[in-house]
Amino acid sequence: MPELPEVETIKRGLSELLPGRVIADVWHDWQKSFPNAPADVARFMVNAKIESVRRRAKVLIIELSSGYSLVIHLKMTGQLVFVNKNEQKLENSNKKLVNNINSQFLFSNSSREARFGGGHPTDSLINNLPDKSTRVVIDFQDDSKLFFNDQRKFGWMRLLPTIEVPQIDFMKKMGPEPLEDDFTVNKFINNILRRRQSAIKAVLLDQTVLAGVGNIYADESLWAAKIHPAIPAGQIPRTKLIKLYSELRRILTMAITKGGSTDRNYVDAKGKKGSYLTFAQVFRKENQPCPRCGTIIEKIRVAGRGTHICPKCQKMIYTRDIRS
Template identity: 50%
Template sequence: MPELPEVETIRIGLKSLIVGKTISKVNLINPTSFVNSQMEIDQFLIGSKVIDVQRRAKVLLIKLNNQHILMTHLKMTGQLVFDSLDSHFGAGHPNDSLIGQLPDKSTRVYLTFNDHSKLYFNDQRKFGWIKLYPIDQIDQIPFMNKLGPEPLAKDFTWQKLKERLLIRPKSYIKPVLIDQSIVAGIGNIYADETLWMARVNPNTRVNQLTDTNIKQIFESLRSVLMLSLEKGGSTDRNYVNAQGQKGSYLDFANVYGRQGMPCLRCGKPIIKIKLAGRGTHYCRYCQKIVRQK
């Protein structure tokens, strides 16, 4: 699943492509991927103009000029492809759609804009979705109002992180970091990278972390996410950005996917374990389990 940097990379690309365009037609191929009624589509989508593309956690919010928002979750295999006479840009999971004719068998819905350009939502495994919401209802959607704060927000501080982590005091830090209700947008890759950089063992319980540990986790998390944004996200599942370039973050990863290879800090081998059901990479020599006295 794309994490914060991948979805943010898609957001930036899409924003540059679709803001200012008016939706003139909606082709609904798989109704479960787009659950709104035809009446809602006719009334609120057709004729509306895209005024912004925003992101919350791993969800894209395409803001329209009529107080409505098109929410999109790409999940595992979702892909957004923009196609016009002079440009063909894909973002998300790769399949032949990025180079082939659209719509294809993975296309679930597509929008046609007033200049005849199109935005395709493709999703092989159909876990992703698009849904139209009135803007004032967004905060009431259970999925949205359960989300923790954005880790890159200006008002997110180490104290705020501490407060969030302590909601699950007895849990191991790794599963808490990827819990979307604690902090939004962090998945497996960035949690492993953050804990390596912070020298914290993923098997440490939250209530054992010192303030110094939490400050290190906070600083590490921000720098890991910022680096990934700069590199256009990770190539783990071959996400490509709106310009068709793959993100290169994993070339800079210190621990994720490096099991058996020497730790870049101490030279001892990185190990991979299962922790709360997720593959977890770390160095057991320089990431110590913290036990407060």
């Protein structure tokens, strides 16, 4: 769910809210989410000040004044929700007013629904925390709180010495970020072709090739570049890869300016369904017409993932390595 644009959006939000705040207490109930020893938490988190919030691919890094950092991966259902006590009081006394300001202190899939979708049931999220998905609560000295919620328990949070963060395994293996200035089209093509026999979609999802792309943006960029997701990477003409490079960067950049997307469908208070993938062209659009040619979009399975294609725009036409 959270891919690069979503994590970037969360990072930008937390960057405005957390730095300068001092941790008063930390509660956590779940070893997998937050396996650090209570003694370490007490020693390196309590009384520490938040210095900065950074992002590497889909990973958030909250740097503390103690020389330690919180490294956070939200995986599919993780949320980071910041709640300011004053706002909470306001919520209790004047619900309408708070609905309008929810977005400034909620950073989660639900908050994006709130922001882009208008009123809906999760407007009341702020009243319900902690809930049963809450794994970690960080209390600040000014009585504001940061909640880490994760329904499916795939996400995690680790407290590590800041200087060791780049050394941990999955950080070292991570490939380049698609939006970095020095990530050139040639680098992109060379990295793609490192996995010549794999389906192009599997390559885009491989974080050692390219860090930050997930299922939504893989489908969207392959549709934009008119490439079938199951084509072996090595069989794609160079001109198509150049197109894929520019479309991937364009779509990721656009998604960030829109504050990310969410694939959560929900039912609002009136039982009405809605989707908040406002700029998706194919993702979760199966059985709907392709925005480009009108052909009905199909959902198939590629690289073990649900995959959305226009069967006319994205044909399996390559049968040999035409680069050589």
